[in-house]
Amino acid sequence: MNSEKAEVARKFVVLCGRVFRDADPKYFPSAQYRGRTLRFCTESCLGAFLADPDIFYKVHRNSEKNKDAKP
Numbered sequence: 596m597n598s599e600k601a602e603v604a605r606k607f608v609v610l611c612g613r614v615f616r617d618a619d620p621k622y623f624p625s626a627q628y629r630g631r632t633l634r635f636c637t638e639s640c641l642g643a644f645l646a647d648p649d650i651f652y653k654v655h656r657n658s659e660k661n662k663d664a665k666p
């Protein structure tokens with residue numbers, strides 16, 4: 596039971612919609628946006644976010660909803 600909970604805790608989703616398991620979020624780039632901590636899979640995703648946070652957030656929120664849809 597306890598080990599199952601620990602597994603869930605180690606799973607997290609980055610803003611770009613990728614799901615990571617058995618990974619520690621602290622090794623991934625993160626940024627603050629409107630009081631929330633957002634995580635990114637790579638430094639280049641973080642750079643794209645920082646270049647235009649509002650656009651990046653909007654676009655990737657939508658892609659998260661339609662995971663199978665390709666632009």
Ligand SMILES: [Zn+2]
Pocket residue numbers: 609611635636637640
């Ligand atoms: Zn990414």
